[in-house]
Amino acid sequence: MAYTDPGLTLYSNDAFCALGPSSRHLLGWHLNPKRNGISPTNLRLQDWRGLAEVFGFTQIDVDNFERKDNPTVEILSVWLRRNPHATIGTFLQALLEIERYDILQCDKLRTAIGEK
Secondary structure, eight states: OOOOOOOHTTTSSSSSGSSSSHHHHHHHHHHHOOOOOOOOTOOBBBSSSHHHHHHOHHHHHHHEEEEEOOHHHHHHHHHHHTTTBBHHHHHHHHHHHHHOOHHHHHHHHHHHHHHH
């Protein structure tokens, strides 16, 4: 399922690496707090751990990310090293996988993506 929000779709093919540190920390602000619940349709955790799972990280990776001050930023850094051509669209799909629609609708994220 493709993300079809016209406000963000415009940037879906842009390189994720173009997002600056402030944007990545904003993502961490949303994803770092652990959530006890799981997404109802695909049973994924809805925080940074679910993001790590979608990106194919192992449980050992997740355990190591948990030791970091900002696990989300660490996940994104490692993900980009493994996938230097990753796109904003790929990241938006990952947010859909963990059913974090609140982040997809966040005005600050929209601004960050639009202003790269």
